Amino acid sequence: MRMPESSARRSRLPSLTGMRFVAAFAVVISHLSGQIVGTANPGLLDLITTLGPVGVAFFFVLSGFILTWVADPDDTARLFWRRRVAKIYPNHLVTFTAALVLMSVTNVPIMLINTIPPLLLVEPWIPNFDALGGLTGINVPSWTLGCEMVFYFCFPWLIRFLARIRPSRLWPWTAAITAAIIAVPFVALLLPRLPATSWDPAVPQWQSWFAYSFPFTRMLEFVLGILMARIVITGKWVRLGMAPAFLLTVICVVVQSTLPGIFHLCAGSTAFALALVIAAGAAADVRAARTPFSGRTMVWLGEISFALYLVHYLVIQYGPIDGVHATGEAMTGSLTTRLIDILLTVGISIALAAALYTLVERPVVRRFSRPTGGRKRLITVPDVVDRP
Numbered sequence: 001m002r003m004p005e006s007s008a009r010r011s012r013l014p015s016l017t018g019m020r021f022v023a024a025f026a027v028v029i030s031h032l033s034g035q036i037v038g039t040a041n042p043g044l045l046d047l048i049t050t051l052g053p054v055g056v057a058f059f060f061v062l063s064g065f066i067l068t069w070v071a072d073p074d075d076t077a078r079l080f081w082r083r084r085v086a087k088i089y090p091n092h093l094v095t096f097t098a099a100l101v102l103m104s105v106t107n108v109p110i111m112l113i114n115t116i117p118p119l120l121l122v123e124p125w126i127p128n129f130d131a132l133g134g135l136t137g138i139n140v141p142s143w144t145l146g147c148e149m150v151f152y153f154c155f156p157w158l159i160r161f162l163a164r165i166r167p168s169r170l171w172p173w174t175a176a177i178t179a180a181i182i183a184v185p186f187v188a189l190l191l192p193r194l195p196a197t198s199w200d201p202a203v204p205q206w207q208s209w210f211a212y213s214f215p216f217t218r219m220l221e222f223v224l225g226i227l228m229a230r231i232v233i234t235g236k237w238v239r240l241g242m243a244p245a246f247l248l249t250v251i252c253v254v255v256q257s258t259l260p261g262i263f264h265l266c267a268g269s270t271a272f273a274l275a276l277v278i279a280a281g282a283a284a285d286v287r288a289a290r291t292p293f294s295g296r297t298m299v300w301l302g303e304i305s306f307a308l309y310l311v312h313y314l315v316i317q318y319g320p321i322d323g324v325h326a327t328g329e330a331m332t333g334s335l336t337t338r339l340i341d342i343l344l345t346v347g348i349s350i351a352l353a354a355a356l357y358t359l360v361e362r363p364v365v366r367r368f369s370r371p372t373g374g375r376k377r378l379i380t381v382p383d384v385v386d387r388p
Contacts, residue, residue: 013069015242015281016062017302018293023058024305026051027141028312028349035321035338043257050257050264053212056144057221057267058274059309063148064225065278067155069233077156084152086368087306088145090360092121095310099139102318114138121146124218127209140313143213150215151222162226167234174227178272181220185211185266203261211262221271228275232282242280242291249273301350307361308353312345315352320344 029036030052037044096119103110113131117123118138123131124146165173188211193204210217231237252270256263267274284291292298320341 013066013282013285014294014299015285015291016066016278016293018291018295018298019058019278019281019302020062020305021298021301021308022293023055023062024309024312026055026058027309028346030055031313031316032321032342032345035342046264047254047257050253053265053267054253054256054270054274057271058278059144060147060151060218060221061225061228061271061275062278063151064222064227065229065275065282066225067152068159068226068229069282071159080156081152083365083369084149086365087361088148088152089121090364091307091310091356092142092145094356094360095139095314096142099314102314103138106318118142121149124150124213124215127206127213129205139310141309147213147215147218151219154219158223158226162223162230165227165230167230167236170227170231170234170236174224174231174272174275177220177224177227178269181224181266181271182268184217184220185262185268187211188262203265207262208265212265221267224271224275225278228279229282232279232286237279237283239283240276240280242277242284245273245276245280249277304350304353304357307356308349311352311356312349315345315349319348 030049033045033048036048100110100115102108113126113128115138117126117131121142123143162173185207188207191204191206191210193207195205212218249270252268252273256266256268256270281291281293285294293302
């Protein structure tokens with residue numbers, strides 16, 4: 001069945017909003033892995049730490065999907081960029097400032113390399129572990145925002161190009177982009193093998209940067225999301241249910257967790273599985289079908305997920321657990337103490353995320369999303385979906 005383009009554009013996607021919380025929470029859990037399992041169970045540790053890269057890949061794919069889904073032919077590039085900056089930067093500035101204060105009072109080294117690039121969201125362009133977070137990072141998760149800003153800047157041109165792909169060719173294009181994502185770590189192996197990263201001496205810094213942080217390689221996942229949205233909008237979706245899509249994702253995550261070095265970081269085929277989950281959730285929402293992610297509570301949690309993503313690492317670094325993070329440090333304290341610390345960390349993170357969303361993100365987005373009269377028009381999917 002071909003889904004009318006107008007129907008797709010009218011449809012809200014509560015399931016995808018709920019999924020955002022699952023992805024953000026996966027990142028939180030990955031950064032708590034040291035306190036959850038320590039180093040005594042390396043297999044389980046690898047599985048939990050894999051949830052972080054998977055959650056990041058989900059957000060990159062989802063960004064491309066959602067922006068294509070809501071693309072408006074009357075929009076302008078200037079207004080689009082304004083909305084994206086209003087969405088991203090205020091939360092980032094608040095958490096950046098909080099991190100700077102916390103670093104000052106706890107005597108964490110404050111240097112140009114770990115402050116100026118993160119402030120300007122240019123750290124993913126720098127193959128330096130201190131710029132990307134390292135052991136003295138100002139707020140490690142913020143590096144992904146630098147990638148997102150690049151995606152947003154390129155979106156007007158990307159959508160113009162990808163919207164010209166005929167519907168019958170969308171799946172082959174999707175397969176080609178997936179193959180390119182899988183190829184990224186193999187290409188990274190051609191880069192210099194020195195220096196080693198601080199988080200894993202077996203992984204060269206340049207290779208880790210190219211495969212995991214470089215905006216142009218991560219843009220492949222963003223493009224995958226655009227293509228998957230066009231597949232659903234143009235009626236080329238294969239009606240895969242959410243349950244088998246999630247099962248495939250779980251299998252891919254388990255496989256990814258067993259891979260060595262940079263292959264452990266890279267989404268590979270997991271990105272394609274995540275794209276299927278997103279498309280299946282969108283298709284369910286279009287049919288107005290209830291899903292585990294479309295309830296009111298999950299939607300609210302999804303709405304605060306961006307704020308949760310930005311605040312949780314600061315709570316881990318400076319909160320009850322006192323700096324245990326994804327490097328798999330040895331567990332401290334009894335099982336009861338660790339459980340209480342983990343629950344406190346999660347609870348504080350959600351409370352701060354709710355406050356950040358309510359007091360900063362939502363009012364700023366409402367205030368600065370108004371039209372500004374820009375002239376640079378976006379050529380979006382609805383302009384060309386009827387191309388044979």
